[in-house]
Amino acid sequence: MFTIDDIRNALGDCLRSERPGAATEFTGVTNDSRVAKPGDLFVALTTPIGYAPEVRDGHDFIGDAVARGVTGLMLQHEEISRPDHVWAFLVTDTKHAIGELGRAWRSRFDARTIAIAGNVGKTTTKELTAAVLQNCGHTVLKSPMNFNDEIGLAMTLFQLNRAYDRLVVEVGMFELGEIRRLCQIAQPRIGVVLNVGPTHLARLGSMEAIAAAKQEAVQDLPAEGYAILSADDPVVAAMAATTHARVLTFGLHAGADFRASEIQSHGLAGVEFTLSFTGHDLRVRSPLPGARLVPNALAAIAVAVADGAGIEQAAAALTGAQVTPRLQAKIAACGATILDDSYNANPVSMMAALDVLREMPGRRHALLGDMLDLGSAETGGHRSVGEHAAGIVDTLYTIGPRGAQIATAAHETGARRVRHFDTKEEAIDTLRATLGPNDTLLIKASRGMALGAVVAELIR
Missing domain, CATH: 3.40.1190.10 (Mur-like, catalytic domain)
Known part of the structure; x- marks a missing residue:
């Protein structure tokens, strides 16, 4: 896949540990020590990725990667010890470096x-x-x-x-x-x-x-x-x-x-x-x-x-396209239909999901939570969702401090049945006790709210 010279051409002179007699070509590139394979180049990343709740330094997993047989390491900490049988490259930013390797591979x-x-x-x-x-x-x-x-x-x-x-x-x-x-x-x-x-x-x-x-x-x-x-x-x-x-x-x-x-x-x-x-x-x-x-x-x-x-x-x-939409219908243990759209949310996608719920037969309910990263649009965004939901749902459930803004706006717009939860456990217990085969429940919030856990409990 990549030779030593390929990496030098892509990143400059970053080789720090030469291994005479060792293989000079890497058969793959990985940033995950758990799936590293013999012959791989392991890139130790230290950059936060997306909304990850914690940041792990890939340099802490070099030993695991080496144990799985990688033959190359790409590092940005010079003080890290390097095994004698493994090639090592030192760069200023491993995230930038993996991008440059991707660019080099793409150009072929x-x-x-x-x-x-x-x-x-x-x-x-x-x-x-x-x-x-x-x-x-x-x-x-x-x-x-x-x-x-x-x-x-x-x-x-x-x-x-x-x-x-x-x-x-x-x-x-x-x-x-x-x-x-x-x-x-x-x-x-x-x-x-x-x-x-x-x-x-x-x-x-x-x-x-x-x-x-x-x-x-x-x-x-x-x-x-x-x-x-x-x-x-x-x-x-x-x-x-x-x-x-x-x-x-x-x-x-x-x-x-x-x-x-x-x-x-x-x-x-x-x-x-x-x-x-x-x-x-x-x-x-x-x-x-x-x-x-x-x-x-x-x-x-x-x-x-x-x-x-x-x-x-x-x-x-x-x-003729066959795709799996982000919003997926699942059947709860009680027979209710769960519209699982818990992966992420913003005002536009929230209202789009509510429009899908509107078209479902039977009683329609929604559990809506916080939409994150809206900045100055936070209050208006949550209120607009609540106002939209008021004309669609039979019961609106909300969770999270920003979800409470959805509940308030829905109630002020005329929604008759609105309930706010402080915890996921409270939501799970209530929904288990109230949902039946004639019900459809939409569950949606930003990824950080982790409402997928509610979905998992309801279908378990």
Whole structure:
């Protein structure tokens, strides 16, 4: 995979421990000592990753990696002892180094790359886009789960080989410049921006800064590439002026290149809509539940057409796409249907999930918790969700200090049955005692609220 010279070419002269007679090629790269294999290069990371509640220094696990047979170590602490039989490289920042190795590996292959950015819907759109491209005849590598930072992107790129002709990745950010860095590594030809919302407002400070960060997904695209932008979000649509690439737009807006109208929902079975593009009107079915996810389906179709598919082929590929949506229906022990969307949340995705709940038969309930990282939009965001929920749910349950704001707004808007929980245990006990086979319960909050534990207990 990587030779000593490959690493020197990518990172400069960083070799600190030569091992004459040892193998000079590493067969893999890993940052997880638990899955390290003989012949791997182990990269000791020290950078916080996403919303991880604790940070572990990868240098603490060098012994475990060596015991599993790695033949190389990439370190940023010079004082770390290095076994005699293992090559060692010393860099200033191991996170940056693994990104550079990902870039070097990516440059060996011709797979066309699609990068997807936005505050809401990146993972869903990535999954659907990959499925549509595969149905159009391509062999697609996609980033797993929500691997959307520099480390996750690099680990995705290390899976790339000549069997793949398309690469679909999502690009996330925690600061300005991060998406540009990810695009420098992945080298996309097609960039998609779905939306700009208040997520990250606490860190970036303004919506203008968030927009500047998201537009990095398209501003460095090649002239022969495509920027695919939401026509429904004026801030995103304005990014057309920041790119040298050709521009295609999607959405419900009358001026969108790929426009949806006459939307008909089929609950968890997906939606149908009329797709309009350059004089063509096609009736299309998307497997994604909820009308609010129609723009994600349009984005996937736009990518396929930009990539060379005909509109009929792209529409058929969407209809036949098999994806697992983030919101998943599960059956509780009591027979109730649980709509598990507990992985993450922001105001837009909360209201989209509530719209799916609206279409469910029987009694409809929701357990909603804190949405984190909203900054100055925190109070307004939680109140807007509560106001939206009031017209949908039979019973609203909330949890967390910010969840209490949802409850207050719902009650003030006319919701008759609202209850707030202080602990997950209280929520579990109450829900077990009240839910039955005729009930549907939506569970959603930011990842840090860990409401997946409530889901697990209810279905156990």
